[in-house]
Amino acid sequence: MEIKSLKLADVGHFGDMDIQFAPTPTHRSNITVLVGNNGSGKTTILKSLNICLSWLIAKIRSNKGNGKYLVDEDIRNGASGAVLSIGITDVSHPRAAESGAGSENELFVWGAARSRQEGAVSGRGYLNEVRLLADHYRTQLTADDSASLPLIAYYPAERCVLEVPLKISGKQAFDQLDGYDTSFHGGADFGSFFEWFREREDSENEDGISDTALAEIAEKFGTDSDAWKTLANVKTSTRDRQLTAVRSALTAFMPDFTNLRVQRKPHLHMAIDKHGATFNVTQLSLGEKSMIALVGDMARRLAMMNPSMDNPLHGDGIVLIDDVELRMDPQWQLGLIAQLSTTFPNCQFVLTTHSPLVVGDTKGVLVYLLDEGDSRG
Numbered sequence: 001m002e003i004k005s006l007k008l009a010d011v012g013h014f015g016d017m018d019i020q021f022a023p024t025p026t027h028r029s030n031i032t033v034l035v036g037n038n039g040s041g042k043t044t045i046l047k048s049l050n051i052c053l054s055w056l057i058a059k060i061r062s063n064k065g066n067g068k069y070l071v072d073e074d075i076r077n078g079a080s081g082a083v084l085s086i087g088i089t090d091v092s093h094p095r096a097a098e099s100g101a102g103s104e105n106e107l108f109v110w111g112a113a114r115s116r117q118e119g120a121v122s123g124r125g126y127l128n129e130v131r132l133l134a135d136h137y138r139t140q141l142t143a144d145d146s147a148s149l150p151l152i153a154y155y156p157a158e159r160c161v162l163e164v165p166l167k168i169s170g171k172q173a174f175d176q177l178d179g180y181d182t183s184f185h186g187g188a189d190f191g192s193f194f195e196w197f198r199e200r201e202d203s204e205n206e207d208g209i210s211d212t213a214l215a216e217i218a219e220k221f222g223t224d225s226d227a228w229k230t231l232a233n234v235k236t237s238t239r240d241r242q243l244t245a246v247r248s249a250l251t252a253f254m255p256d257f258t259n260l261r262v263q264r265k266p267h268l269h270m271a272i273d274k275h276g277a278t279f280n281v282t283q284l285s286l287g288e289k290s291m292i293a294l295v296g297d298m299a300r301r302l303a304m305m306n307p308s309m310d311n312p313l314h315g316d317g318i319v320l321i322d323d324v325e326l327r328m329d330p331q332w333q334l335g336l337i338a339q340l341s342t343t344f345p346n347c348q349f350v351l352t353t354h355s356p357l358v359v360g361d362t363k364g365v366l367v368y369l370l371d372e373g374d375s376r377g
């Protein structure tokens with residue numbers, strides 16, 4: 001699934017805008033970057049994509065589900081109304097196979113509109129296309145509960161790690177559709193990521209050998225002993241697939257950080273090794289915690305969306321990240337785009353940034369420089 005285009009008419013400060021997204025015939029990367037100062041319209045574009053994609057998530061959950069609407073504040077000053085529409089391609093849909101590559105019929109187009117006089121409207125038939133696409137995925141899930149779903153995630157600028165919640169009251173259920181949970185809320189504190197990690201690790205330890213048990217054997221007999229090697233092999237074979245995906249993604253982005261885990265002693269906390277030393281995650285800098293949460297959350301969602309894939313990080317999806325460099329070390333900014341493409345090769349990314357470091361070396365990446373005074377974007 002890929003976004004091909006977004007059309008805005010009198011949305012924000014854009015009068016009439018039609019924006020294309022990578023990959024395109026001239027930009028083969030899966031990443032589009034919107035660069036501009038505050039007020040240039042970067043977030044307006046991401047929020048417009050958010051509105052359109054929220055309808056797909058809602059309709060996948062239920063054929064009666066409703067997504068987000070435009071509000072009065074979205075209408076351009078002096079305009080009587082606003083309209084936006086998205087064009088999506090999805091090669092998994094039978095219609096795409098029938099229409100053939102390059103055919104206009106392979107596009108699924110839907111959108112939203114609002115009039116100052118009439119309130120929220122979505123013209124008759126304007127959501128037919130999203131219903132067709134959502135029905136396709138619901139049918140697949142009905143036929144096979146291990147079928148994959150596309151990741152669709154939105155990370156607004158109002159995201160932060162407020163806390164690391166690990167004390168869970170009662171058994172938590174994280175099913176496949178929970179991979180969409182909170183994806184399109186107004187902010188993100190990543191609390192569900194840490195709760196999910198605790199739940200999966202508890203299950204992993206019940207089914208196999210815990211890190212604590214392995215460490216005790218190593219301390220008593222040494223890592224060269226047959227006992228330690230046997231337990232280590234058992235632990236490897238019982239590793240949770242979803243947690244493995246998260247650990248792999250974090251290692252790719254942050255090679256100096258390894259072995260993210262929950263520890264019970266001397267008190268319940270999440271720990272990680274940095275340069276060989278163990279830290280409580282709450283001791284890390286805000287930038288480090290934010291990177292762990294962002295990358296880990298994307299990997300978690302992909303693992304939930306693709307329960308039968310050998311490597312869930314290769315799952316299909318669309319990820320929107322506003323102010324992608326937020327709280328990010330300059331060195332991470334320099335390699336960010338390459339890391340995203342390598343770690344999540346089948347995801348399409350739409351990013352916004354103020355930082356020139358993010359787009360410093362971006363071969364194949366589609367970059368838009370937005371001008372605050374240009375109503376067309």
